[in-house]
Amino acid sequence: MSQQSNLILGVDSGGTKTLALLAAVSHGKPACILGVGRAGPGNPAIGGVAAAAQAVEQAARRAIENAGQVGSPVRAAVVAQAGAANAAIRAQAQQCVERMGFADRVQVVPDYSAVIAAIPTPGPRAAVIAGTGSVAFFVNATGVVTSSGGWGHLLGDEGSGFAIGRRVLREALSELASQAPAAPCTELVLHALDAHAPAKIIPRVYQSDDHRRTIAAVARDVLLAAPENQSMRALLREEMADLAGVIARGWLAAGCCGKELPMVLAGGVLTRSRLARTLLLEELADLDCRPQQVLLLPEPATGCLLLASELVDQAGSGS
Incomplete structure (x- = not known):
C-alpha cells in the first residue's frame, strides 16, 4: 500500500449476512479493495443492537486480517445497516460500533444511503x-x-x-x-x-x-x-x-x-x-413508472466505501 493511501472500511450489515470490505484509497483515485470479511446477520431492528454490532466488528476485523493489515490504522469506516433508518436505533448502533475501535472514525447509516451513493x-x-x-x-x-x-x-x-x-x-x-x-x-x-x-x-x-x-x-x-x-x-x-x-x-x-x-x-x-x-x-x-437508467449494485458495501472515502476527504479538508 502506498504511503499516500488511507485504509477505509465499508460494511453492509443486513438481515442475512454482514460483509466488510477493506480498501486503500488515495485522493482522486478509486478505492482498491484489499480484504473481505464476513459474519452473520446484522439487522439491529431484528436481532438487537448489540448482536448487530458484534457482527459488524467480526466482519470488519476479518477483512483487516484478510488484507494482512492487522495493526494498521483504518482512517474511516461506514456501516450501512438494515433497520438503521430508525433514528433511535441508528444512534444506539453508532455508540456500540464506535466503542469497538476498529477505525478512527465510524459512521452508521441506513442501508439505503450506501445504495443511493452508487448513483453518481x-x-x-x-x-x-x-x-x-x-x-x-x-x-x-x-x-x-x-x-x-x-x-x-x-x-x-x-x-x-x-x-x-x-x-x-x-x-x-x-x-x-x-x-x-x-x-x-x-x-x-x-x-x-x-x-x-x-x-x-x-x-x-x-x-x-x-x-x-x-x-x-x-x-x-x-x-x-x-x-x-x-x-x-x-x-x-x-x-x-x-x-x-x-x-x-x-x-x-x-x-x-x-x-x-x-x-x-x-x-x-x-x-x-x-x-x-x-x-x-x-x-x-x-x-x-419508467426508470431513466438502471444501475446494479451487487455489493452495497462498495457504496459504503464511497461514503467512507468522503469521510477521509472531509477530515483532510478540516470540515
Missing part, C-alpha cells in the same frame, strides 16, 4: 433493495429521502427472497393437500430444503433456528428455475408485480409521478436474476 448524478433518484427483505427509497428534488415498503416479513417485504420463498412453500403445500399429479413447486421445495419426503417440509421450516432465513433461501432455487419453468416464472412475476406496486406508491408519494428517475437495484433477488429485473421493469412500465 444529483437530483431525484430511486433505490430498490430486494434481498431477504425489500424496500424502496426515493430522493426528491430538494434532497428529502422517503421510503416505501420496508415493513418487515410479517407485514410486507414484497418481492423479497422471503416473500418468494414463502409463496412457493405455500404452493407446494397446496399441491400436496390437493394430491395434484404434477407438483413442480413440491419438487423444487424438497430440493431447496434438502428434505427427502414431503412430510419433512413443515418441520424443516419450523424447526429451523432462523425461519426467515430458511424460507428466503428457497428463493434461490426459484430464481434459478424460473427462466425455464413456467410455474416458477408466473410465481416470480406475481412477486415482482407486488414489489412494483410498492415502488409505484413511493414514486407518487415522493412527488415524482410522471418523471423518469435514475434507479439503482440492490439485493440478491434483483442483482442475481436478470429475469426478476425484466419482470419488475415490465410491471413498473404498466404502472407508468
Whole structure:
C-alpha cells in the first residue's frame, strides 16, 4: 500500500449476512479493495443492537486480517445497516460500533444511503433493495429521502427472497393437500430444503433456528428455475408485480409521478436474476413508472466505501 493511501472500511450489515470490505484509497483515485470479511446477520431492528454490532466488528476485523493489515490504522469506516433508518436505533448502533475501535472514525447509516451513493448524478433518484427483505427509497428534488415498503416479513417485504420463498412453500403445500399429479413447486421445495419426503417440509421450516432465513433461501432455487419453468416464472412475476406496486406508491408519494428517475437495484433477488429485473421493469412500465437508467449494485458495501472515502476527504479538508 502506498504511503499516500488511507485504509477505509465499508460494511453492509443486513438481515442475512454482514460483509466488510477493506480498501486503500488515495485522493482522486478509486478505492482498491484489499480484504473481505464476513459474519452473520446484522439487522439491529431484528436481532438487537448489540448482536448487530458484534457482527459488524467480526466482519470488519476479518477483512483487516484478510488484507494482512492487522495493526494498521483504518482512517474511516461506514456501516450501512438494515433497520438503521430508525433514528433511535441508528444512534444506539453508532455508540456500540464506535466503542469497538476498529477505525478512527465510524459512521452508521441506513442501508439505503450506501445504495443511493452508487448513483453518481444529483437530483431525484430511486433505490430498490430486494434481498431477504425489500424496500424502496426515493430522493426528491430538494434532497428529502422517503421510503416505501420496508415493513418487515410479517407485514410486507414484497418481492423479497422471503416473500418468494414463502409463496412457493405455500404452493407446494397446496399441491400436496390437493394430491395434484404434477407438483413442480413440491419438487423444487424438497430440493431447496434438502428434505427427502414431503412430510419433512413443515418441520424443516419450523424447526429451523432462523425461519426467515430458511424460507428466503428457497428463493434461490426459484430464481434459478424460473427462466425455464413456467410455474416458477408466473410465481416470480406475481412477486415482482407486488414489489412494483410498492415502488409505484413511493414514486407518487415522493412527488415524482410522471418523471423518469435514475434507479439503482440492490439485493440478491434483483442483482442475481436478470429475469426478476425484466419482470419488475415490465410491471413498473404498466404502472407508468419508467426508470431513466438502471444501475446494479451487487455489493452495497462498495457504496459504503464511497461514503467512507468522503469521510477521509472531509477530515483532510478540516470540515
